[in-house]
Amino acid sequence: MSTLTVQYDAVLEQAIADIARRLRGRYPFSKRSVALLLLAGDEEIGALVSRQEGPAADDLARMVEETQKRYDAPLAYVLTEGRQRMVADLLAGVVEQGAAPAVGRGLARRLDGWLTDPLTGVPFLVLTLAALYLLVGVFGAQVLVDWIEGTVFERGINPWLENLVPRILPWEVASSLFVGQYGILTLGVRYAVAIILPIVGTFFLAFAVIEDSGYLPRLAMLVDRLFKAIGLNGRAVIPMVLGFGCDTMATVVTRTLETRRERVIATLLLALAIPCSAQLGIVLAILALHPIGLLAWGATVTAVLLLVGFLASRLLPGERPSFHMELPPLRLPRLSNVLIKTYARVEWYLQEVFLLFVLASALIWLGQITGVFGTLIGWLEPVVRALGLPGETATVFLFGFFRRDYGAAGLYDLKDQLTGIQVTVAAVTLTLFVPCVAQFAVMLKERGWRMTLAAVAFIFPFAFSVGWALNRFLLLLGLTL
């Protein structure tokens, strides 16, 4: 096996040799490699060397510093340049390149142009959102949900269960755990399978298609300037769009943002103003009959997102992010890949959701027998009434504590009893409400206790305040939504 060593300039080579000679410890690879990594400023190797070399580590650090002084650019960059030069020399000898390679053929290139030009890109985005709404909000949230809930559950499974379980568990208390008003089977499983699953499933399907087509980086380019106004940059488009699918997953993805300030702002906005697909689907389904209400909901949530983001970007210290992104060529998504991705995400989501829904049902059952449930409802009722909503909606918000979608699904059940304004106000408040348990847990993990608790302390009263203000505003206008 032949080996090829990359040769750098004389100064660097000397430094490498000097450092390599100084190294006494045992390393998993060559001393030259260790020297190169030290010069490049690699942190892990730096720590390893400190441990292995003991007092000599200071000398080595000094040697690296001396070498750095002789260059304008960081050593890591100089080393990269050296390697690049060698690569160029190697290529020049063996590779021939024809005329300028056209990245992508005819239609793909033109489409690319349309997507990235704001003039045509924005309408295209609106079209995409409309298509997304049709798929998730209409087909998923209405057609599928109605069928699974109405036909399969309400007419088939639930009555059968309500008959069967009390016969196995004749005690009222025990059977209510399973088939009572908030029973695990009649409510928990029904919510998970009949309401959440079709909505989330269709969203993940649509997202997989968008992701694989290569549209997202182009969208990132389009929104970069807008995002800079709220302290983020175009790269944040990925967690934000994912947030419309599942905020929990999106909060994990905020890791990819480069500065801490961005990560904090993105996490806050995800917790506050980005509705997950379950919530979104239900909100769309509820407000489908009140189109102006839908508009009011959309406008309010967007305004909150931009305003809070803008304020946060002013108040939080930190460096401004820079935008850089590779644009892969536009591709037609492969069906098999899309299906696999969707399946994997739905499975992950169900595993998480099912457990929590069952837990939520159990906790509510416990809360009911002990009377805690009643007390909490009692506290929430006046708050909810201040928003112009009937007392029953208090349960919706209590549910929202466990899972936002659980709460939203509860609202779906109540929708026929509420006026247009009430539905809109409830939808807005629930959307802005605190993150679900899973998202809360991930926030703790990713951002720590302080930031998470501060965020929740802000969100809770803020959501209700906005709901109250919106209610007043809509009543003032005297509209019937």
Added chain:
Amino acid sequence: MKCALCGFEFTLQQAIPGCRRCPARMGCGLVRCPRCGYDSVPEPGLLRLFRGWRRRRRSGNHGRSGRPSRAATLADMVPGQVGCVQGLVHPREDGRRALRLAAMGVMPGSWIRLLRRSPSYLFEVGHSRFAIDREMAEGVLIRVLESKEDGDAGSQA
């Protein structure tokens, strides 16, 4: 546009050589007809385009308009232009940014073709495309090629 005197139809590009010879040097806001030499006021929309385009051309010409030229950066390039990367504007201060650019293949000696300036700077390096914002683009020194044909002379590193 159409000349107000002789009716000759021409493009702004064709009017430029006439402007160069004039002492006002494109600073007057008038457009000289290439046929009859009459200076007329271009329509408002065109005037804006004219001024903007004149500004871009000037920075692309590296100070041939008589003022001392600032070194050209990626941010100064015009869509369609090809340039050779010379280095960084602030190599010492911007370590992380430098490495990010290097990871994209933007290194001294690489050839870049600019595709768009807005909403972000979209360019081609080798067989890949990248988008960066204005701040990053202003940090990359470029030597712009005058003609587009010899864009691929030499190795594309």
